[in-house]
Amino acid sequence: MPERNIVSFNALISAYSRYHHLAHWAFHLFAQLQTESIRPNGLTFTSLLNACSGIKNQVLGSMLHSQCINFGFLYDVCVQTSVLGMYLNCGVLDCAEKVFCYMHDKDSVAWNTLFFGYLENGKTVEGLQLFGTMLRTGVVPTNFTYTTLLSACSRLRDHLSGKLTHSKVIVSGTAPDLPLYNALLDMYSSCGDSETALKIFRKMKKPDLVSWNSMISGYATNGDGEMAMRIFIQFGQSSRFTPDEYTFAATISAAGALPAAEYGIPLHGQVEKVGLGVSVFVASTLISMYFCNGEVESAQKVFINVLDKDVVLWTEMIAGHCRIGNAESSIKLFHGMLQEGHKADEFTLTSALSVCAEVATVRQGEMIHSLAAKTGYSAEMTVCGSLVDMYAKIGNLAAAEVMFSSVTMPNLICWNSMLGAYGYHGKSEEAFTMFNDILQHDLKPDHVTFISLLAACSHCGLVNHGLYFWNYMKETGLEPSLKHYSCMITLLSRAGLLEEAENVIMESPLGVECLQLWRILLSSCVSKGNQIIGIRVAKQVLGMDAEDSATNVLLSNLFASTGRWASVSEIRRKIRGLMLEKDPGLSWLEVMNNTHVFSSSDHSHPQYDEIRAELHRLLGNLTQSEANQFILDAEAVEVGSSLH
Numbered sequence: 001m002p003e004r005n006i007v008s009f010n011a012l013i014s015a016y017s018r019y020h021h022l023a024h025w026a027f028h029l030f031a032q033l034q035t036e037s038i039r040p041n042g043l044t045f046t047s048l049l050n051a052c053s054g055i056k057n058q059v060l061g062s063m064l065h066s067q068c069i070n071f072g073f074l075y076d077v078c079v080q081t082s083v084l085g086m087y088l089n090c091g092v093l094d095c096a097e098k099v100f101c102y103m104h105d106k107d108s109v110a111w112n113t114l115f116f117g118y119l120e121n122g123k124t125v126e127g128l129q130l131f132g133t134m135l136r137t138g139v140v141p142t143n144f145t146y147t148t149l150l151s152a153c154s155r156l157r158d159h160l161s162g163k164l165t166h167s168k169v170i171v172s173g174t175a176p177d178l179p180l181y182n183a184l185l186d187m188y189s190s191c192g193d194s195e196t197a198l199k200i201f202r203k204m205k206k207p208d209l210v211s212w213n214s215m216i217s218g219y220a221t222n223g224d225g226e227m228a229m230r231i232f233i234q235f236g237q238s239s240r241f242t243p244d245e246y247t248f249a250a251t252i253s254a255a256g257a258l259p260a261a262e263y264g265i266p267l268h269g270q271v272e273k274v275g276l277g278v279s280v281f282v283a284s285t286l287i288s289m290y291f292c293n294g295e296v297e298s299a300q301k302v303f304i305n306v307l308d309k310d311v312v313l314w315t316e317m318i319a320g321h322c323r324i325g326n327a328e329s330s331i332k333l334f335h336g337m338l339q340e341g342h343k344a345d346e347f348t349l350t351s352a353l354s355v356c357a358e359v360a361t362v363r364q365g366e367m368i369h370s371l372a373a374k375t376g377y378s379a380e381m382t383v384c385g386s387l388v389d390m391y392a393k394i395g396n397l398a399a400a401e402v403m404f405s406s407v408t409m410p411n412l413i414c415w416n417s418m419l420g421a422y423g424y425h426g427k428s429e430e431a432f433t434m435f436n437d438i439l440q441h442d443l444k445p446d447h448v449t450f451i452s453l454l455a456a457c458s459h460c461g462l463v464n465h466g467l468y469f470w471n472y473m474k475e476t477g478l479e480p481s482l483k484h485y486s487c488m489i490t491l492l493s494r495a496g497l498l499e500e501a502e503n504v505i506m507e508s509p510l511g512v513e514c515l516q517l518w519r520i521l522l523s524s525c526v527s528k529g530n531q532i533i534g535i536r537v538a539k540q541v542l543g544m545d546a547e548d549s550a551t552n553v554l555l556s557n558l559f560a561s562t563g564r565w566a567s568v569s570e571i572r573r574k575i576r577g578l579m580l581e582k583d584p585g586l587s588w589l590e591v592m593n594n595t596h597v598f599s600s601s602d603h604s605h606p607q608y609d610e611i612r613a614e615l616h617r618l619l620g621n622l623t624q625s626e627a628n629q630f631i632l633d634a635e636a637v638e639v640g641s642s643l644h
Contacts, residue, residue: 009033010043017051026051027060040067042076049082058090077103081110088117108142116148124152128161141172143180150183159191182210189218194227209241213250220254228254229263243270245279252285256292264289268302278306284316291320311342319351327359334368344371346380353386357393365390381410385417392421412438416448423456428465431456447478454487458494466491482510482517489517493524498533513544515551522551526558534558 009029016026030048033040045068052061065083073079080103087096100106100114111134118127131149134141141149146169153162166184169176176184181204188197201207201215212235219228232251235243243251248271255263268277268286276282283306290299303309303317314337321330334352338344344352349372356365369387372378378387384407391400404410404418415438422431435453438445450473457466470488473480480488485508492501498521505517518541525534538558541551552571559567 004036004038006033006038006041006044009038010041010047013044014047017047017054020054023051023055040071042073042079045071045073045079046082049079049086053082053086053089056090058087058092061086061090062095074102075104077105077107077110081113084110085113085117088113088121091121093117093121093123106137106139108139108145111139112142112144112148115145119148119152119155124155127152128156141168141174143174143177146174146176147180147183150180150187154183154187154190157191159193162187162191178204178206178208178211182208182214185211185214185218189214189221192222194218194222194224207239209239209244209247212239212241213244213246216247216254217250220250223257225254225256225258225263229258243274245276245282248276248282249285252282252289256285256289259293264293264295277302278308280306280308280310280313284312287313287316287320291323294324296320296324296326309340309342311337311345311348314340314342315345315348315351318348318355322351322355322358325358327355327361330355331361331364343375344377346377346383349377350382350386353383353390357386357390360394362394362396365394379407381407381413384410385413388414388417388421392417392424397421397425397427412443412446412449415441415443416446416452419449420452420455423452423459426456426459428456428460428462432465445473445476445478447481447484450478451483451487454484454491458487458491461491461495463491463495463497480508482514485510485514485517486520489520490524493521493528496528498525498528498530502533502537515541515544519551519554522554522558526554529558531558 009032013026013029013033016022016029026048030040030044033044045064048064049061052058052064061083065086068074068076068079068083080099084096084099084103087093087099096114096117100110103110111130115127115130115134118124118130128149131141131145134145146165149165150162153159153165165187169180174180181200184200185197188194188200197215197218201211204211212231215231216228216235219225219231228251232243232247232254235241235247248267252264252267252271255267258264264286271277271282271286283302286302287299290296290302299317299320303313306313314333318330318333318337321327321333330352334344334348334355337348349368352368353365353372355361356368369378369390372383372387377383384403387403388400391397391403400418400421404414407414410418415434419431419434419438422428422434431453435445435449438449450469453469454466457463457469466488470480470484473484485504488504489501492498492504501521501524505514505521508514508517510517518537522534522537522541525531525537534555535558538551538555542555556571559565559571
């Protein structure tokens with residue numbers, strides 16, 4: 001150009017500032033502008049500050065801030081707002097707050113910038129407080145303000161504040177735009193109010209892909225997989241949009257609780273058809289879905305087919321094997337992930353620690369604790385809770401207490417973990433004290449809290465305390481789940497209150513067809529030798545599933561405990577005729593940092609012959625009377641129990 005001026009410089013600076021990888025050219029032009037003695041204006045600084053925001057370079061941003069002051073733009077609202085946004089994007093909240101305080105003319109853009117910045121930096125509560133201050137100063141909220149506020153309510157799962165915000169939108173007469181509609185959908189879905197979300201969705205004239213994804217994800221998160229599938233089908237029939245990876249991820253998550261053959265496999269086929277099978281995001285949900293349906297081989301195939309595996313995908317495999325009780329594979333995958341060069345995050349560490357807790361592997365748990373401390377994740381609440389749980393379950397309650405006491409401000413997850421540790425070890429008094437501490441810290445007990453309390457009462461046989469917490473939970477509006485009922489049935493039946501336990505099952509909303517609860521009661525009938533209730537309970541279960549192996553075995557044991565050997569023989573003939581077997585029991589042995597799993601009738605271990613010979617030798621050292629103390633059922637004994 002024969003003659004360059006501030007307009008031409010600003011045009012180029014603004015263009016380069018929009019792209020992070022070209023931001024350095026914007027600063028190069030700014031330097032050239034100064035060498036040519038051209039005075040920058042407000043637009044120049046606004047563009048450059050936006051570039052600093054994009055690349056999150058606070059040093060350059062602070063230098064530009066000084067230049068703004070030197071060139072007399074201290075009170076320019078547009079420049080000040082850009083300075084404010086730069087500090088917020090760089091995470092320097094104290095500087096941002098100072099800039100905001102010195103602004104003379106705070107318009108809605110400045111308020112919205114600070115408001116949004118608080119949320120992006122995790123200061124959700126402060127953001128909500130700022131909104132109240134904004135209203136008191138007379139600033140009129142915009143659609144962006146309401147959208148940001150609803151996002152805050154969604155993050156906090158604050159249904160009441162979300163509804164109040166919605167009412168303010170209606171009263172203000174503001175015509176909601178598409179982002180505001182989507183924020184309303186997300187807020188109601190996140191707060192579990194899918195019904196209201198659906199009403200809003202149906203009012204939308206032209207929902208976009210984000211709207212559809214919010215509805216599918218909302219139903220999936222709230223456990224209504226069938227409704228999520230209906231929305232997905234409706235989306236395919238009436239929408240002009242093509243499903244993206246978020247659409248498929250939400251739909252597949254919803255299908256996790258539904259039969260894989262009917263829902264999951266066809267969805268997987270669609271994913272492959274549109275070329276999203278290699279997407280790590282979609283693959284992780286496919287793996288989770290297959291594990292939920294017990295399709296381990298299918299999950300493994302999805303994992304293998306993704307070439308560029310990240311820590312999320314590895315974590316899903318580790319957690320999946322943990323959920324189905326395959327601890328050995330979980331540990332191997334965890335070490336495999338580390339060997340591949342991936343760094344474990346808080347979710348990976350939590351899953352790995354859960355495995356160690358379940359199989360009580362001391363050395364593995366301590367090694368993972370060291371890794372968590374080394375990477376700085378041991379201070380994370382979820383990891384801390386898992387460490388407390390792990391140490392409690394490997395028998396080291398003192399270490400669990402030390403871990404808990406090291407947390408400055410524990411959240412409910414940590415409190416629940418320590419409460420569960422006391423319950424697991426039968427420390428009822430400590431558990432009750434912990435519960436009072438939770439209340440004193442203004443925390444609201446959740447389902448997990450009461451599971452731990454009921455478990456503690458069950459371990460110690462404290463029926464009255466258990467009934468107190470059972471009623472307390474109901475009074476707070478929490479509906480008992482299967483785990484709560486299991487604890488309650490165990491508590492009552494262990495105390496010999498078999499009829500009371502039976503009544504609880506009959507009156508439960510889970511229905512009389514809940515096999516797990518009846519089995520717990522039947523097991524107690526066996527230990528108490530109560531044939532009358534035991535036979536009645538067994539008939540109830542066998543009426544639902546005549547081939548239920550666990551019930552047949554328990555009924556056989558009930559007759560054996562009362563000397564009815566003819567009935568025992570009859571049931572065992574029935575078991576053999578139906579080819580029923582007990583589910584193989586498992587036990588673990590940790591040797592040289594390797595976890596070996598014992599199971600019955602497995603000959604796959606490379607040292608099987610040596611193990612079998614050693615078992616024979618040990619058995620031979622027992623006298624006949626000693627052997628009889630251990631061998632109670634000759635038909636059930638198999639010397640070939642082995643390691644794999």
